[in-house]
Amino acid sequence: MNPIANISQQFAAQNYKLTPQREAIVKVLLDNEEEHLSVEEVYMRVKTSYPHLGLATVYRTLELLCELHIVEKMNFGDGVARYDLRDDHAHMHHHLICNVCGRLEEIKEDWLLELERRLEVEYGFKVTDHRLDFKGTYKTCKQNGCKADKQKQAVS
Template structure:
């Protein structure tokens, strides 16, 4: 099932309408999935198609998407909330590499914490339902104005 169908089903299941404005917001998130957009960035991208759209509508829609567990609200330590679509192909959220020099964010989709989760369940009786792990640092190849970071799974030379 494609992501838009999943989102439409969630809206319907919770008796919400997927208005054309909400759909445009979701499409911006889908089209910019790797960018971890802020409310303002989503607003600017949607405003071209819907000039009458208000920032408050974007904010409310993103909060609703969070409430429906379709989007994860995150902060990378710079005081800006960003929004990231949840993916059906992963049990947990992915992890991030955050460059201190230029602010670039790279995703790591591998779940390196599965063994730790099993240990928490076994030793503490604690069942992990989700987790997020962010690594902060600097790429060797960062120029300060932008990283020429590797693609997912590619080593840095």
Template sequence: MDAMDKIAQQFAAHNYKLTSQREAIAKVLLENERDHLSVEEVYMLVKGKYPQLGLATVYRTLELLCELHIVEKMNFGDGVSRYDLRTEGHDHMHHHLICQSCGKVAEIKDDWLAELESKLMKEYGFTVTDHRLDFKGTYRVCSGTGCKKEKSTMAAV
């Protein structure tokens, strides 16, 4: 079963209709999984296929995808909400390295906090259901003067 089928199942399980516009928005997120798209970026990518689609529909659909735990709404400190797909096989969201100089975002897929979660359960009786960790700093290549001041997304670590 592919990712789109799983998204369709989640819609059906919560009695929501997966309209062609909602499907197009989900596909844009799937096709650009590493890019952490903003609402406006999703809108521009979907608009080519659905010119009649309004920005409000994109906002509502992304909020619904958040409600269904298909995507996670994130802010990397630049004041822009971005949307990140929850990946299969990971109990928690992945983590990010965010360069404060150039704006690059790299994903860390490994769950480095499993040991801490276990300790929280043993010592406090607290079960962690999700977590997110963002590391803000500067890449070595950005420490000097050779850094380009542009926003881009790097591949997963």
């Protein structure tokens, strides 16, 4: 089943309609899946198809998508809410976030399954979802950052 049809079914199951405006917002998220767009970025991209669509509609639609567990609202420490489509997988993917350049990379593998099994056996706690963000610095950024720091010190 294609993603739009699947999302339309999720809407219908909760007695909502996937209106053309909502569908346009979903398509923007699907087309930019790896970018983790903010509300404003979604708004700017959807305005090309629906110039009369208001920012408030985008906010409301994204919140509804969160309530329906179609997207996950995330904050990567920069104070901006970003939206990430949930996969058909049982768990969210994980992220590598560079402190220097801000690059965000996804890890689709779930390395925590064994830990989840142990939590269930040892503590009687069944994990239904998790999210893990790794913050650090890529080797290339660290090398370039050191050069940039040396240049700043030489100028000072």
